[in-house]
Amino acid sequence: MDPTEQKQRSEAPGEPANAEAQQDERLLAAVAEGDQQSLAALYRRYAAVVYSLLLRMLGNSMEAQEATQDTFLKIWRRARHYDAERSTPAAWMVMIARGVALDRLRARGRGQAHQSAYEREVAGLEVEINGARQMERDELASACVAALNRLPEGQSQALQMAFLRGWTHEEIARATNEPLGTIKARIRRGLLALRAILREYHG
Amino acid sequence: MAEERNFEEATPYVLAELSQSAKHRFERRMEVSAELREDVRQLEEGALALALAAPRRQPPPEVWAGIEKRLARERGREAARSLFGVRWWRSGWAAATACLLGWLVTLWHVYRAEDVQGPEGPAVSGVQERQAPSAAEPTSGQSGERRVSSAVPSSSMTEALHERVKEVIALRRQVADLSNRMTHLSEVFRRQEALLSTPGRLTFFQLTPEGMPAAVLAPISTNLQRALWLAMARELGWVGPGVLGPGQPDQEDAGAPSGVEANSGTNQAPVELVDLRSGSNTMVQWVGPAAEPVPAEPAPDYQASFTPASVPGFVSGTNAVLAFDSSVVAVGSTVSFWTAGSTGEFQSLGQATVGNNPVVVTVPFSSGTAYGGSLTVVAEGAGGVSNVFQFSAPGGFGP
Numbered sequence: 117m118d119p120t121e122q123k124q125r126s127e128a129p130g131e132p133a134n135a136e137a138q139q140d141e142r143l144l145a146a147v148a149e150g151d152q153q154s155l156a157a158l159y160r161r162y163a164a165v166v167y168s169l170l171l172r173m174l175g176n177s178m179e180a181q182e183a184t185q186d187t188f189l190k191i192w193r194r195a196r197h198y199d200a201e202r203s204t205p206a207a208w209m210v211m212i213a214r215g216v217a218l219d220r221l222r223a224r225g226r227g228q229a230h231q232s233a234y235e236r237e238v239a240g241l242e243v244e245i246n247g248a249r250q251m252e253r254d255e256l257a258s259a260c261v262a263a264l265n266r267l268p269e270g271q272s273q274a275l276q277m278a279f280l281r282g283w284t285h286e287e288i289a290r291a292t293n294e295p296l297g298t299i300k301a302r303i304r305r306g307l308l309a310l311r312a313i314l315r316e317y318h319g
Numbered sequence: 320m321a322e323e324r325n326f327e328e329a330t331p332y333v334l335a336e337l338s339q340s341a342k343h344r345f346e347r348r349m350e351v352s353a354e355l356r357e358d359v360r361q362l363e364e365g366a367l368a369l370a371l372a373a374p375r376r377q378p379p380p381e382v383w384a385g386i387e388k389r390l391a392r393e394r395g396r397e398a399a400r401s402l403f404g405v406r407w408w409r410s411g412w413a414a415a416t417a418c419l420l421g422w423l424v425t426l427w428h429v430y431r432a433e434d435v436q437g438p439e440g441p442a443v444s445g446v447q448e449r450q451a452p453s454a455a456e457p458t459s460g461q462s463g464e465r466r467v468s469s470a471v472p473s474s475s476m477t478e479a480l481h482e483r484v485k486e487v488i489a490l491r492r493q494v495a496d497l498s499n500r501m502t503h504l505s506e507v508f509r510r511q512e513a514l515l516s517t518p519g520r521l522t523f524f525q526l527t528p529e530g531m532p533a534a535v536l537a538p539i540s541t542n543l544q545r546a547l548w549l550a551m552a553r554e555l556g557w558v559g560p561g562v563l564g565p566g567q568p569d570q571e572d573a574g575a576p577s578g579v580e581a582n583s584g585t586n587q588a589p590v591e592l593v594d595l596r597s598g599s600n601t602m603v604q605w606v607g608p609a610a611e612p613v614p615a616e617p618a619p620d621y622q623a624s625f626t627p628a629s630v631p632g633f634v635s636g637t638n639a640v641l642a643f644d645s646s647v648v649a650v651g652s653t654v655s656f657w658t659a660g661s662t663g664e665f666q667s668l669g670q671a672t673v674g675n676n677p678v679v680v681t682v683p684f685s686s687g688t689a690y691g692g693s694l695t696v697v698a699e700g701a702g703g704v705s706n707v708f709q710f711s712a713p714g715g716f717g718p
Contacts (some may be wrong), residue, residue: 125480133432135427137330145595146521147641148463152387155386155390156383157456159383162622163377163378163382163383164375164377164378164432165340165370165371165373165374165375167376167378167382168370168374168375168376169370169373172374172375180378181378181379181382181385184378184382185382185385185386185389188386189386189389189390189393192390199629201358201360202349202359203360203363203364204363204364204367207360207364207366207367208363210366210367210370211335211363211366212332213370214335214366214370215335218335231376233591254375256371257371257372257373257374258620260368260369260372260406261372263368263372264369264372264502274509275369276369278334279334279366279369280369284331284334284336285330285331285336294601299332303330303334304327304330304362305328306363306616307333307361307362307366307369308361308362308365309361309365310365310366310368310369311361311364312366314364314365314367314368314371315364
């Protein structure tokens with residue numbers, strides 16, 4: 117990144133510097149140099165987030181554990197390709213974890229993406245998102261759940277099916293009998309709404 | 320409108336729904352569009368919020384242990400590859416390919432030579448035809464030149480072919496042999512690396528005379544340093560424990576460096592190895608690799624002004640290795656070794672005599688108790704003067 121651009125980014129109005137993200141960037145840079153201690157530090161910070169996401173996506177702890185290992189090994193190998201301008205370290209690592217889970221989900225095969233399968237999955241997601249005990253979530257996680265529950269029902273469901281179950285826009289559109297453009301817009305707006313909540317939380 | 324289109328394309332990208340080609344096209348567009356990069360960043364942050372909404376669970380400890388193991392395996396593979404790996408193979412096969420090409424070029428020349436000289440032998444005697452030179456071919460001024468087109472190769476061509484085939488076979492054998500040696504060397508390297516990376520593999524110490532401050536101690540003599548280095552190399556497996564002495568043939572060892580010679584014709588003092596482990600009291604004489612000549616050091620006047628010296632050594636596993644020469648104790652001194660357990664009782668480990676040559680003594684050494692371990696060395700000279708060297712290891716000393 118051009119140092120001038122970097123300076124402009126950090127001084128952009130309404131975008132306070134995120135100390136945590138900067139710390140993570142430093143750790144990633146060290147991992148790119150082959151520092152295993154830094155990888156261990158990243159693991160301590162994000163293992164729970166990654167593992168929880170993978171458990172939610174894959175549904176069983178053994179696979180989630182293997183996928184967690186695969187995720188951090190991918191982080192180790194790809195750290196030198198991380199670009200701070202493209203994404204925050206946390207988002208970058210979470211997307212790697214999601215990619216690992218998607219590969220495993222695709223390998224399982226899902227069968228036809230029809231309405232009953234969609235409704236069954238949505239029901240399962242509803243139980244997961246609202247069935248967990250409060251103590252299992254910290255303040256940030258609770259804020260994210262609350263934000264998700266505030267989204268219009270169709271938007272929240274489409275978003276979770278796309279992100280957590282790997283359904284494509286086309287498959288969701290077919291299963292819900294909605295136009296593809298509608299589904300794309302719903303998912304897009306849902307992601308932006310959640311982003312706004314996250315920004316608001318960090319202040 | 321453009322902004323909407325950007326968002327529309329960014330969402331499938333963030334959710335990994337694009338095909339490989341579409342993904343690459345999108346990434347190229349991102350490289351030149353800050354707006355698109357910002358779009359993607361915002362969408363990924365929204366996705367992060369979704370991930371954070373999951374009920375938090377800690378992975379079990381074995382997950383990180385598994386990551387460490389896989390990282391160690393990857394590093395081991397990379398080390399072996401970089402030593403003699405793909406680069407060597409490539410150069411080896413490049414050499415073989417160059418030889419094959421050379422053979423083909425030679426064969427082509429042989430064919431052309433046969434064409435120019437005419438047929439030889441019965442195999443081609445009946446098959447001759449005159450070919451009109453084509454526009455691309457240079458014409459020859461000799462009318463007697465005949466071009467041979469034969470379906471059967473001449474005996475000289477057959478011989479040349481056989482020779483080339485033999486060469487290729489020999490080259491293949493060489494490549495196989497070199498690859499075996501590469502594998503062996505990689506294995507040796509891996510073992511050495513494992514040895515050296517083991518924490519606490521060798522822990523060095525110095526036995527000091529009882530009650531003597533370190534500041535007044537004499538430096539370690541050159542002979543003693545050499546003896547200690549040889550003992551260390553033996554301990555690490557870099558050289559074999561070859562038993563060498565005057566008149567004995569060299570003992571070949573896979574790990575021994577070149578240049579190991581019998582003790583004749585060198586001015587290197589042989590190193591005497593004394594093993595007091597497991598109740599054995601064996602002594603062998605060992606020269607070790609040839610080194611630069613070392614000037615003989617004058618024997619100290621022990622009685623008059625003997626500057627006390629420390630006994631250098633190291634702990635390797637459950638053994639302590641100590642080195643003595645005339646700079647530490649008087650020639651002819653008997654050195655006895657004692658250890659004291661946690662309850663204070665002394666136990667004799669054996670003794671050795673220090674002659675003109677450096678002596679390396681290996682004794683069992685255990686620091687496994689909570690109180691550590693101790694080693695006491697008593698050196699008794701001919702005149703009855705004795706020196707006591709003491710070493711006490713704290714608990715947990717050594718690997």
